[in-house]
Amino acid sequence: MRIALPARIDAAAIADRDPSGTIGDLCGETMGTGWSVRFATRPDVDAGRIRALIEQRLAHIVAQMSHWEPDSLLCAFNRAPGGSWAALPDDFATVMEAGLAVADRTDGAYDPAMGHLVDLWGFGPPGPKPPPTASMVEQARALCGWRRLAYDAPARLLRQPGGLHLDLSGIAKGYAVDAVADLLSRAGLRHALVEIGGELAGRGIRPDGEPWWVDLENPPGADIPPLRVALHGLAVATSGNYLRGYHTIDPAGGYPVDNGIASLSVIAASAMLADAWATALTVAGPDTGMELAARHAIAARMIVMEEGGAREILSPALLAMLED
Numbered sequence: 225m226r227i228a229l230p231a232r233i234d235a236a237a238i239a240d241r242d243p244s245g246t247i248g249d250l251c252g253e254t255m256g257t258g259w260s261v262r263f264a265t266r267p268d269v270d271a272g273r274i275r276a277l278i279e280q281r282l283a284h285i286v287a288q289m290s291h292w293e294p295d296s297l298l299c300a301f302n303r304a305p306g307g308s309w310a311a312l313p314d315d316f317a318t319v320m321e322a323g324l325a326v327a328d329r330t331d332g333a334y335d336p337a338m339g340h341l342v343d344l345w346g347f348g349p350p351g352p353k354p355p356p357t358a359s360m361v362e363q364a365r366a367l368c369g370w371r372r373l374a375y376d377a378p379a380r381l382l383r384q385p386g387g388l389h390l391d392l393s394g395i396a397k398g399y400a401v402d403a404v405a406d407l408l409s410r411a412g413l414r415h416a417l418v419e420i421g422g423e424l425a426g427r428g429i430r431p432d433g434e435p436w437w438v439d440l441e442n443p444p445g446a447d448i449p450p451l452r453v454a455l456h457g458l459a460v461a462t463s464g465n466y467l468r469g470y471h472t473i474d475p476a477g478g479y480p481v482d483n484g485i486a487s488l489s490v491i492a493a494s495a496m497l498a499d500a501w502a503t504a505l506t507v508a509g510p511d512t513g514m515e516l517a518a519r520h521a522i523a524a525r526m527i528v529m530e531e532g533g534a535r536e537i538l539s540p541a542l543l544a545m546l547e548d
Contacts, residue, residue: 257422
């Protein structure tokens with residue numbers, strides 16, 4: 225078993241551990257998928273109150289950034305007339321700033337302004353559709369693109385250029401994971417593992433002194449040695465086509481990517497960044513993706529399906545995390 229460890233151990237978390245504590249579990253549904261939390265708890269913790277706080281927090285995020293809820297702030301922005309400016313609340317602004325930064329660093333391999341293409345290919349609220357024609361793809365592409373946006377960061381104002389549709393599904397779920405972990409910490413539950421739709425963040429440690437261990441999933445048929453990650457102040461997100469087929473769209477061409485990458489996992493300090501970078505590196509492909517990961521010190525594992533079977537590629541940052 226290969227083990228990936230964080231570069232830094234949180235001494236305060238170690239000192240804060242209560243060896244007599246137990247592990248509590250809560251779960252529910254959000255964003256078209258499931259959420260779950262595991263946390264070190266005490267007899268005086270009201271699990272029902274914690275659940276209510278989590279559900280309230282997630283509902284707040286969905287109300288701002290859902291591509292599927294017609295009354296969300298994101299959908300209101302998508303309907304706004306060209307030239308208008310939208311004032312973004314804190315959550316929305318944080319995600320947009322991170323999304324635009326990753327778009328810039330990856331030359332648009334991650335793009336938060338792909339709503340028309342996502343819908344055209346049947347991955348958005350309209351649901352499944354027949355494959356579009358080349359002219360339909362080009363028409364949708366003309367309305368997409370993060371470079372069409374203007375963002376005033378100090379004022380947290382986002383300009384609608386006209387006809388552009390945001391889709392934050394490749395980053396907002398990761399942000400929600402971080403938000404729930406932060407909420408638990410504010411509630412005094414500083415040792416927790418949070419998961420939404422397979423994206424995870426671990427804070428602190430378990431009552432027994434162990435970190436929150438997570439095994440990276442291998443695609444079916446991939447004979448790859450197991451890789452276990454200690455999520456201690458870390459998060460992990462995975463982009464893959466082995467469950468939903470080719471559903472990640474290349475912003476440059478407008479078509480779902482088919483570059484041999486079956487699975488790509490990113491380990492980062494936040495699930496939000498892990499989420500966006502996993503999408504970007506998948507779009508970029510095996511060679512360019514790993515060049516980007518090396519250049520920006522991204523800990524990534526890529527599994528590429530080739531004629532001879534599955535090939536695993538680890539970025540330098542992830543190799544540095546492996547236990548000797």
